Amino acid sequence: MRHGHHASTEADSFNWKIIQHVIPYLFEYKRRIFSALMFMIFAKLASVGLPFILKYIVDDLDASTSEASALVIAPIALVIAYGVVRFSNVLFGEIRDTLFGRVTERAIRRIGLKVFQHLHSLDLEFHLNRRTGGLSRDIERGTTGINFLMRFMVFNIIPTLLEIGLVVFILFFNYGINFAAITLASIIIYVGYSIKTTEWRTGFVRQANKADSASNSQAIDSLINYETTKYFTSEDYEAKRYDDELADWEIAKRKNRLSLFVLNGGQAFVIAASMTAMMALAATQVANGEMTLGDFVLINAFMMQIFLPLNFLGFVYREMKGSLANIELMFNLLAIKPKVVEKNNATELKITQGRVDFNSVSFNYHSNRPILKDVNFTINPGEKVAIVGASGGGKSTLVKLLFRFYDLSSGSIQIDGQDISSLTFKSLRSAIGIVPQDTVLFNDNIIENVRYGKQGASDDEVLNAIKLAHLDGFIKSLPDGVNTMVGERGLKLSGGEKQRVAIARTILKKPPILVFDEATSSLDSKSEQAIMSALKELSEGVTSMVIAHRLSTISDADKIIVIEQGEVVEYGDHNQLLAQNGAYAKLWTIQQQNEDE
Known part of the structure; x- marks a missing residue:
């Protein structure tokens, strides 16, 4: 060997x-x-x-x-x-x-x-x-x-x-x-x-x-x-x-x-x-x-x-x-040894409030190409914090680091004061729900794909989650209803339908911390409205981190953090950032013009 x-x-x-x-x-x-x-x-x-x-x-x-x-x-x-x-x-x-x-x-x-x-x-x-x-x-x-x-x-x-x-x-x-x-x-x-x-x-x-x-x-x-x-x-x-x-x-x-x-x-x-x-x-x-x-x-x-x-x-x-x-x-x-391993004395995560701290987080896949440099921010319990910036700036990497798919190069991420590198994978990942940018489904029927959010959930719980995710209208139109097969990797569903399955999964999981990774980037404006309202209901009173591409979807966030080339360049709420007339204001103006056109 x-x-x-x-x-x-x-x-x-x-x-x-x-x-x-x-x-x-x-x-x-x-x-x-x-x-x-x-x-x-x-x-x-x-x-x-x-x-x-x-x-x-x-x-x-x-x-x-x-x-x-x-x-x-x-x-x-x-x-x-x-x-x-x-x-x-x-x-x-x-x-x-x-x-x-x-x-x-x-x-x-x-x-x-x-x-x-x-x-x-x-x-x-x-x-x-x-x-x-x-x-x-x-x-x-x-x-x-x-x-x-x-x-x-x-x-x-x-x-x-x-x-x-x-x-x-x-x-x-x-x-x-x-x-x-x-x-x-x-x-x-x-x-x-x-x-x-x-x-x-x-x-x-x-x-x-x-x-x-x-x-x-x-x-x-x-x-x-x-x-x-x-x-x-x-x-x-x-x-x-x-x-x-x-x-x-x-x-x-x-x-x-x-x-x-x-x-x-x-x-x-x-x-x-x-x-x-x-x-x-x-x-x-x-x-x-x-x-x-x-x-x-x-x-x-x-x-x-x-x-x-x-x-x-x-x-x-x-x-x-x-x-x-x-x-x-x-x-x-x-x-083959995994690069990210659970510590021998790893502890269970205890969520008291749901506060998330990124402390001087730096990360690179290869030593010559830093992705994140000294990123600091806090998401207070129940707050909705949005992270915006040009693509490739390292926004989605923050999500992977929070789930501990990779270890940090330096700095730490803490949940309620507990460093995530000292926690068991299971307790850490069970506490965070995600609606990803690209939802991949199993080649099974819709009800089982939603049930994946919480294995062993009863049919009533699953159907309720489907209703809250506004999926029920779409399911009624299908010949086999919830038993419709989604095809390998979910190819039979549209982007918006897959997103709703992801939302239903997360509603079922009921996690104390939520992450939305550009969850509405693949949708048209009509589905976006419906899904935005589902996301709003879902994140009520829950600590949430939103990676956003369209700024209009996060103008109501408690705090907006602007990341460029791996560094935090601005933060504040929507009005503060517009008043600063910096990177965020520029992005906002460009997007408003595009939407007006």
């Missing part, structure tokens, strides 16, 4: 660190894991027993060709035993899978939830730079990777090693060093070759995954911005960009496939060569009478049995490498 985003270098060696990350999640069910391992051992013992039964059947048939009576009884018992052992081998395997399935599913659920919560805990800056489509693929592939890793680690690698050990021991014990040596050598060559080739292939797998995420992000991005594509008739351009991404994916996949051919071809050659060597050795011994026909069958069966899981081992190793790379991407997400 040391590398943050550039972790692929570390994943080139088999990454045990990740397995250490996953193990604690598995130990929730120690008893289950122990039972699953017991059944795994039973299954392996049964499968090692099978060739012996085969040997006795063949030897009995071979010996009893002379004695007709014995021919019938002995083999039948053995044949039944063979059936029983074969069945129990499969049955034990199934029981083991069922027991262990629960363990991996619970681990995936825990980790999936942890990643989701962690992503929500990361700061705004991370989310402004992310690509949602790629991010969701990373999480999805990571959880699938964990599932794969667990199953194969426990069910294929460990049992295969167990079986190989048993077989080599039996061959050495029963038939001498030669057979054991050929088996061991062929296994070592086979595993070595598989690992080496797979290592070489992982690069191609990673390229394909990267191309897959990129094309997916590209498609989602383009579909989310469906109208923009239409406005600029750039469908062909988007299709070409998507096709370029897919072309990269196709090339990576082709390399991937050719390298798979090399891997499988080499594996098949090793298996064929070692089988031939074993058979030749066994055949000579049978011919010389040093070995029975049954032994020949036994050795043949053992070789088949060992190479079957080994053949799978190349695939398992490759997939495990891929899974580790995917899990690593997911754990890298977990390793």
Whole structure:
């Protein structure tokens, strides 16, 4: 994890660190894991027993060709035993899978939830730079990777090693060093070759995954911005960009496939060569009478049995490498530290009056570009304070700082004398309601979107908030009323309708401090009148901070603060500022002229 985003270098060696990350999640069910391992051992013992039964059947048939009576009884018992052992081998395997399935599913659920919560805990800056489509693929592939890793680690690698050990021991014990040596050598060559080739292939797998995420992000991005594509008739351009991404994916996949051919071809050659060597050795011994026909069958069966899981081992190793790379991407997400963190001893905000102080607040995203410089002002309990100025002057940044999406470069913000950096996020953000400039809605119906203001609110409370936000007239005109779906990000509603949903949410939340961030900038004058009256009712007796673009909407504010290039240049009420004949008066005159025209 040391590398943050550039972790692929570390994943080139088999990454045990990740397995250490996953193990604690598995130990929730120690008893289950122990039972699953017991059944795994039973299954392996049964499968090692099978060739012996085969040997006795063949030897009995071979010996009893002379004695007709014995021919019938002995083999039948053995044949039944063979059936029983074969069945129990499969049955034990199934029981083991069922027991262990629960363990991996619970681990995936825990980790999936942890990643989701962690992503929500990361700061705004991370989310402004992310690509949602790629991010969701990373999480999805990571959880699938964990599932794969667990199953194969426990069910294929460990049992295969167990079986190989048993077989080599039996061959050495029963038939001498030669057979054991050929088996061991062929296994070592086979595993070595598989690992080496797979290592070489992982690069191609990673390229394909990267191309897959990129094309997916590209498609989602383009579909989310469906109208923009239409406005600029750039469908062909988007299709070409998507096709370029897919072309990269196709090339990576082709390399991937050719390298798979090399891997499988080499594996098949090793298996064929070692089988031939074993058979030749066994055949000579049978011919010389040093070995029975049954032994020949036994050795043949053992070789088949060992190479079957080994053949799978190349695939398992490759997939495990891929899974580790995917899990690593997911754990890298977990390793990203949020820049804005809650203090260990953070306290709950206690609102006594609802007074907000900005004390010498300075802030910059980048050291060379200050956004706010030494801003001081106070919003007294129940006051409505407006903040105005040219766009890009840092007005909306004040809102983000009040919600503590970013930490200040210097100075402090206090609510009722409590520094917001020492408070829990939940208590701070629960106390502030916002009607944002651009309300984004969830792809759900209107009533649930309003209920988001206060989860668990009753339908009556929600409908009342809808009425107070003057949304009810609009809802009556809809075929499905409050159950009308709003579309992804609320695209089916107009700006004014979305604003009213935001107001209804805030009415439902009933916070002691309110923020309006250019809440009426996207409206026409008729909706503006209706929404202004809703906002007036909402902010009655509540401390409110209004970021305004249109000065006519805030001429009644208790205090107006004019910010230019991150500094407070004037403050006072409407009449005082007009009398000063400075920046505010100039803005007011320009806007009045525009409205008169």
